[in-house]
Amino acid sequence: MGNVIFSIIxxxxxxxxxxxxxxxxxxxxxxxxxxxxxxxxxxxxxDFLLSVIQFPRYCAQGMMEGRGFN
Incomplete structure (x- = not known):
């Protein structure tokens, strides 16, 4: 697991x-x-709207990995 602070953010x-x-x-x-x-x-x-619809998945993935905003 990555950084807990980034997961909360x-x-x-x-x-x-x-x-x-x-x-x-x-x-x-x-x-x-x-x-x-x-x-x-x-x-x-x-196509752009479809990628915006997938934004929660991107956030959830970042949360689970504890990834920063780089």
Missing amino acids: WLIILIFIAFWVAGIAAGIYILILPLTVCIEALTGLT
């Missing part, structure tokens, strides 16, 4: 930032995804 980021940001991004992603069939230019946006 990752937990705080996970609870207060990552869940909220991912939730908002998921709503926008659901609304825009069907439009990518008609408008190919939205594919880049949906």
Whole structure:
């Protein structure tokens, strides 16, 4: 296990930032995804939103490893 302080900081980021940001991004992603069939230019946006939706996983992984912000 890594540094406990970094694990606590990752937990705080996970609870207060990552869940909220991912939730908002998921709503926008659901609304825009069907439009990518008609408008190919939205594919880049949906790819970005998908990576934002995975932000809680990144935070949880950092928390479990005790990894710093490097």
